[in-house]
Amino acid sequence: MTTVDAIVLAGGRASRMGGVDKPAIMVGGRSMLDAALAAVGDCARIVVVGPRRPELDARIEQVREVPPGSGPVAAIGSGLRALGPNAAPWIVVLAADLPFLTEDTVGELSRHATESTADAVFAIDASGRPQYLVGIWRRAALESALGQLDSLVNQPMKAIMPTETAVLELPGTSDCDTEEQVHSARVTMAADRTAARLNLTEARELIVSGLTPLAAHDAEFGEVTGAALAAPIHAAGALPRFDVSAMDGYAVRGDGPWRLRRDIGFAGGARPAGLLSGEAVRIATGAHVPDGTTSVLRDEFAAITGDELSRRPDTPIRGDVRRSGEDRRVGDLIAPAGTPVTAALRSAAASVEVTAGLVRGPVRARIVMTGDEIRSTGPLQAGQTRDSIGPVLPDLLTRLGVQILDTVHLRDSAHGFDDMLTATDGFDLLVVVGATGGGAADQLRTALARTEARVLVPRLALRPGGSTIVAELPTSPTVLGLPGNPFAAIAVLLALTPAIVAGRTAAPAPRRVLGPLHNAAEIAGPVQRITPARYAPEGGWLGDAVVRTAHLAGLIDRDGLVIVPADATDATIVEFLPLPA
Known part of the structure; x- marks a missing residue:
């Protein structure tokens, strides 16, 4: 307009x-x-x-x-x-x-x-x-x-x-x-949103953009794996700090041949005395080169006769000295705000004398297993079933960058969730397994409504996993309500948790792994599907056309999951979710 x-x-x-x-x-x-x-x-x-x-x-x-x-x-x-x-x-x-x-x-x-x-x-x-x-x-x-x-x-x-x-x-x-x-408007809006079903792309976009970021705090990077930078970090020192040898060999001055001195320069040791024109000194990788060094002659390029050092014929002339600040100068940007705190970031920051900074996260989670029929330990009684999801969730969530605080079991009752949704000090994410459907024992949705939670993802247009709900409580924790079905719970967990972590830590949306699904037509249905898959020899993936969702046996000997669009044809480009090792 x-x-x-x-x-x-x-x-x-x-x-x-x-x-x-x-x-x-x-x-x-x-x-x-x-x-x-x-x-x-x-x-x-x-x-x-x-x-x-x-x-x-x-x-x-x-x-x-x-x-x-x-x-x-x-x-x-x-x-x-x-x-x-x-x-x-x-x-x-x-x-x-x-x-x-x-x-x-x-x-x-x-x-x-x-x-x-x-x-x-x-x-x-x-x-x-x-x-x-x-x-x-x-x-x-x-x-x-x-x-x-x-x-x-x-x-x-x-x-x-x-x-x-x-x-x-x-x-x-x-x-x-x-x-x-x-x-009245809020009730109407909530009803409209509850009826909506979102595909995974829509759900992730709403989660990343709609969740309230965690408060920023100062922390040592080594203690906050899974967090993200709340402010950019800049080099506090040069990299390298001083001129160092890039190879094992000889620091030399001039064109050679050179007079070889008896002293040696070691990394972390005393710096050799300065070189005169035509002199050379043995030096190790990473050692501070002496004043006057014009280049380092690699061991494999060197020939020694008595006290004389020369370059072997037909070998290239190279500098092999890393000059002070050639990788980073003081004040150079190391990583912008939103960068996840990973091993690579910690290493890059430490190399320029930065070990702490302003971060958001990591996301701290409480896991809630629901259902009177679920039993984690001890002999099963009549009507009970073994908890096959609870024991694996902490490991999966940890590998997705979430810090696990505890796991609790909630019995089925009309108001069982109320205290849990209001006593939220100490955690940022509530992962609820079960109670997300519309049955008599499925109380999560009504409990969220009583707290006036803000629902971001009311349901998913996905099989399995349609009953998933993502909401934000008035006290700010995120609620991820997963279906009680084991495979659906794990599939949705892998699909949505990275977006939740990004939204809470104000990090960019995670990049997707894409490639061809060679048997997509065999798997696709009228709505988006998620199914186990293995790597295809020619690249891309082969998905399982049939999966039993009541247990996780379908994930054995599989490399990950594929998200299959509705009515996909063979070789359609799909998203792949690798299974954490």
């Missing part, structure tokens, strides 16, 4: 809600102001009228109506003045109290306006009520209407209504003026 600008009204008194900052109220995981800004995201310019909000994108212009709280007409006037004489011919005007507003709503208004002769087009909500703060105006008509008023302060919207208007019934245009309406 390059010919449309937008004015978003984000001020007002919110008198019926006790004067709260209404545009900042969260509904469905985002503020009502964010909903309005997303709806006008394709507009050429956007002006937000209201109190200054530092978190907004710098491309969004911010102004304040004068005086503050002087009504929508005054706010529209301030927004139009901010757009200036080069404003677009059409102006969208939106109030930031419409949580269900979408880009399609604004698009429909724009299309209808440009096809009609009206000076303004307004939306009608589901009750048939015109929403004069969900509309699009001809700029000239809006300027004219505002210009006819002696004062814009505390004027009703009808004071600027043009003679020729049109209305359009559109979904998503119900506003929230009271606490009851906000609560």
